[in-house]
Amino acid sequence: MTLLLLLLLQSPHARLEGRVPTAALPGLDSLIEQAVAESLPTEPLVQKALEGGAKGIPVPRLVNGVRHGLVQLRDARAIVSRATPARASLDGDVAAVAAALARGLDPRLIERLLPGEPPGPVLHAAADLVAHGFPADSAAELLRAAQQQGLHGTRLLDVAVAASHELQREGGRTPVEALARVRAMLPNVPVATPPHPRTVTRRPGRGS
Amino acid sequence: MTVIDPRLQEALDGERDPAALPAELREAYARLTAAAALLREPPATSVADRVMAEIRREAPAPRPPNWLLRPVTFRLRPVWTLAVAAAVAAVVFLPLRESATPGAEEGVAQFVGHFPGARSVEVVGSFNDWQRGALALRDEDNDGIWHGAVVLPAGQHEYMFVVDGERWVADPLAGRYVDDGFGAGQQNALLIVRP
Numbered sequence: 320m321t322l323l324l325l326l327l328l329q330s331p332h333a334r335l336e337g338r339v340p341t342a343a344l345p346g347l348d349s350l351i352e353q354a355v356a357e358s359l360p361t362e363p364l365v366q367k368a369l370e371g372g373a374k375g376i377p378v379p380r381l382v383n384g385v386r387h388g389l390v391q392l393r394d395a396r397a398i399v400s401r402a403t404p405a406r407a408s409l410d411g412d413v414a415a416v417a418a419a420l421a422r423g424l425d426p427r428l429i430e431r432l433l434p435g436e437p438p439g440p441v442l443h444a445a446a447d448l449v450a451h452g453f454p455a456d457s458a459a460e461l462l463r464a465a466q467q468q469g470l471h472g473t474r475l476l477d478v479a480v481a482a483s484h485e486l487q488r489e490g491g492r493t494p495v496e497a498l499a500r501v502r503a504m505l506p507n508v509p510v511a512t513p514p515h516p517r518t519v520t521r522r523p524g525r526g527s
Numbered sequence: 528m529t530v531i532d533p534r535l536q537e538a539l540d541g542e543r544d545p546a547a548l549p550a551e552l553r554e555a556y557a558r559l560t561a562a563a564a565l566l567r568e569p570p571a572t573s574v575a576d577r578v579m580a581e582i583r584r585e586a587p588a589p590r591p592p593n594w595l596l597r598p599v600t601f602r603l604r605p606v607w608t609l610a611v612a613a614a615v616a617a618v619v620f621l622p623l624r625e626s627a628t629p630g631a632e633e634g635v636a637q638f639v640g641h642f643p644g645a646r647s648v649e650v651v652g653s654f655n656d657w658q659r660g661a662l663a664l665r666d667e668d669n670d671g672i673w674h675g676a677v678v679l680p681a682g683q684h685e686y687m688f689v690v691d692g693e694r695w696v697a698d699p700l701a702g703r704y705v706d707d708g709f710g711a712g713q714q715n716a717l718l719i720v721r722p
Contacts, residue, residue, distance in 0.1 A: 418705070
């Protein structure tokens with residue numbers, strides 16, 4: 320009985336009750352039921368709803384935000400299915416691809432990077448490179464080269480960090496030169512030393 | 528991501544004498560190195576460590592009293608069963624672990640924000656179900672630099688700072704951002720926790 324109760328307490332509806340406006344609940348329940356019916360992960364939708372509730376987003380925009388999340392999950396699963404047709408889509412992979420879409424990565428680039436390993440880190444590394452202004456194709460080639468040199472998982476984030484550092488060196492390097500420098504370093508790109516030195520090498524100011 | 532002045536970057540990397548920087552960059556250098564010093568501090572001792580220390584401090588009793596050895600029968604009404612189950616659920620599914628030692632699939636996330644004059648700053652995000660009041664930052668010396676650390680599961684987490692209980696601000700130092708999807712162009716900061 321306790322186990323059943325625990326499951327009920329963790330149901331999406333129970334988690335949202337009291338955390339989102341009552342008027343939003345029917346719409347949110349419906350979207351989450353659609354996700355369940357399509358075997359899509361529901362946790363990203365629950366998180367988006369909780370976020371909207373915490374931020375005090377008006378009901379129509381809140382429900383639209385969650386609906387947009389559902390569309391991204393559908394798109395993400397289609398990408399995963401195309402890229403890895405031989406195996407069933409995992410919830411984690413679909414959620415990671417949806418997150419990459421939310422960061423603005425091109426679906427074709429995602430599809431190129433997907434086969435081979437859990438997609439979260441490699442997609443974030445690609446999104447980091449694109450955010451720094453590196454061309455998407457060159458970013459994908461660099462990450463592929465890094466994988467071939469034995470770098471995987473979060474080490475791929477170090478590749479993106481190294482490329483951005485090269486780009487910022489005094490004297491100015493073009494993205495092509497920066498990528499060539501990092502490619503020459505592989506697989507010995509520096510490990511970003513914890514705890515998060517990136518947070519102290521950036522200029523304070525935005526929003527503060 | 529924010530592009531940093533290359534001269535400042537080189538000074539931070541130890542490749543340039545900070546004293547040779549222009550005045551405005553020297554100020555930024557001082558601020559960033561102060562923040563770096565904060566980040567190097569280990570997370571505060573965890574609740575679990577403190578509890579274990581208290582437990583260890585107690586001397587073992589030589590012999591348990593008789594009433595401890597007598598069998599006891601509990602009669603619980605269903606309503607109490609529900610309450611107990613809810614309490615167990617709260618502990619089992621508690622999203623944040625207040626432990627200074629991350630497990631194999633966890634990492635330490637450090638948060639730093641420059642909010643001069645703020646009365647409170649907290650971090651709200653997907654790692655705590657966007658629940659207010661779960662992770663407050665501290666500014667012990669009132670210099671406007673608020674900081675805190677927490678052990679989180681490895682992976683991606685979206686978050687924001689809430690300043691003075693009402694102003695939502697994307698972490699200016701996060702480096703990664705993602706549109707929050709609610710149509711107003713607001714961005715969440717994105718944190719990737721490494722195991």
